[in-house]
Amino acid sequence: MQDLIDNIYNIIWSDALVYLCLLAGVYFTIRLRLPQLTQLREMVRLLFKGSGSEKGISSFQAFSLAISGRVGTGNIAGVATAIGMGGPGAVFWMWVIAFLGSASAIIEASLGQMYKEVSDGEYRGGPAFYILKGLQNKTFAWTFAIVTIASTGFLLPSVQSNSISTAAETAFGLSPVLTGILLSGLLAIIIIGGVKRISKVAEYVVPFMAGAYIIMALVIIGLNITEVPTIIALIIKSAFNAEATFGAVAGTAIAWGVKRGIYSNEAGQGTAPHAAAAAEVSHPIKQGLVQGFSVYVDTLFVCTATALMILFTGQYNVEHPDGGFIVAHLPGIEMGPAFTQHAVSHHFPALGGSFVALALAFFAFTTIMAYYYIAETNVSFITRNGGKIWLIWMLRVLILGSVYMGCVSTAKSAWTLGDIGVGLMAWLNLIAIIFLHQKVVLLYNDYNKQKKAGLDPTFDNEELNLPNMKTWSKKSKLS
Known part of the structure; x- marks a missing residue:
């Protein structure tokens, strides 16, 4: 079975x-003439403009809901995995896919708005909707909807909960079984409340969790401010095979940087629409x-903060593609949130493990909420007739x-299945938005x-x- 999955x-x-x-x-x-700049x-101006209605949520709530899906395990465990498999150079390619992916995010999110519809008194939309209405291909649309339900309803939540469980066991000694019961119970209370409750929780939790994490990162960066040029140079040189130490993984740095960048910021993946x-x-x-x-917030802010903390403190391992390790600063430590926990503990021994565990719990839990909303939206798409x-x-x-x-x-096993879900959605969505x-x-x-x-732009x-x-x-009708 593992061979088949691989x-x-x-x-x-x-x-x-x-x-x-x-x-x-x-x-x-x-095509959009460098909208990133x-x-x-x-x-930034639009982020705080507008308000919600009975049918829809505000721009900031939608931003928070999208960020809750983007800012998750990928920002802590995913960055660590990218470094562990692709070396420091993988961080550079995470930056590249974030910059380029911002344009893809604009395209897919605009399409989500263009082809949205009202279901049960609330706006619903996403790739399945714009594939059906824009490309007028029902088979393609249903394929995306079913793949997305399987991915966000089963494959991806387990990645988030696994990282929470691992970090909680390391920091607090909580058993995975107890963590699973607690997470499942809390999630049940929230998701039964629907999109309004999910977006309201995200609106308050996301700014708090991202802010606290970035502040901690800025403190550590400040303590190592003289090392910033050296670390940036290491990242860039490693990305272009100009750093002898990481020459063996220079070729995989692109793949792992893009892979973890997409997992983290979701640009082009089809979830944010x-x-x-x-x-x-x-x-x-x-x-x-x-x-x-929101892609910038995820990758250029949060992911970069994680990467710098890890690289400043040297709390990471890098696997050799042929087996063994190129760098083994943490012997016996599995790549993932433990890298970040050790990085924070390097400066704050009494705080590191627990702080990262709590941050990861907030990040990953809100991501699971977003996954549920996405899966529910696609269920709504395929159940129009009852x-x-x-x-x-x-x-x-x-x-x-899945969470348990x-x-x-x-x-x-959790990460492999999660990557399969991300990859399937990305293939289908990218073809559609092209x-x-x-x-x-x-x-x-x-x-x-x-x-x-x-004028303040409006569209009719x-x-x-x-x-x-x-x-x-008013004149447009579904064909």
Whole structure:
């Protein structure tokens, strides 16, 4: 069974997917004329504009919901794994995929808004919706929906809960069984409350958890401020095979940097459009830009903070592709959250393990909440003709079971299954947004035209008359 899983993993995460992610980001960056820089001020401005409604949540709540999905295990355990498998150079490629991925995030989140619909009095949307309505391909749409339910409802939650369990056992001595029961019970209380409760929890928890973690990182960076140029140079040289120590993993640094970058910031993966579609905005591009900024928060802020803490303190191992270790600063320590825990403990012995365990618990738990919302949205998509209630309860049992199983399973099996889920969604979503991106470009030009005219951009599809965008035009009808 493990051999079968490994073979599936190797097929999905071949070099083809790595380069598809990179090239798609380059292409979208060119088509939108470098929005990562030209729209940066607008991204920040839009973050705090607007308010929610009975049907939709505010831009900031949607941003928090998306960040709760992005800022998770990937920011602590994922960064450590990237360094452990690809060396310091993997961090550089995480930066690259974050910068390029911001353009992909703008495209997919805007599409999520464009093709959203009202279900049970709330906005719902995501790749399955824009594949069905934009590409008018029901088989493709259902395939994405089913893959996403399996991934976010079963494969991915176990990665998050496994990291929580591992960190809690290391820091507090909690048994995996007890951690699994506690996590499952708390999650059940929240997810039964629906998207409004999930977004409300995320709105308050995300800024707190990310802020506390970044403050700790800034303190450690401040204590090592003179080492910043040396570490940055190490990252860049290792990325381009100019550092002899890490020459053996220079080729894998790209793959692991992109792989863990996508796992962390989710750009192009197809998860964030679900949160983007839930927002109440006057123009689809507004939420697209907000989601583009969330990639920066995830990778350029939180992931970089983790990487610097680990590299400053030297609390990491790097595996040799042929077996053994290139660097073994932590003999006998499995790569993952333990690297970050040892890094913080290096400066704060009494605080490190517990602080990282708590931060990881917040990060990973809010990510599991976001996964449930994404899975539920896709259940809503495939149950338009009835049968929703019993499928929703099946989903709740499935995700609670996945959370518990993740706590008591091994890290390797949890991460491998999680990567398979991420890869499958990324393949399907990237193909979809490549075919649909021209429609976003039309709206993007419309948005900029209104901005230049001094207007607060609004969108009415009666002018462009794009099909199947009922939410944005009274005259538009589903075909």
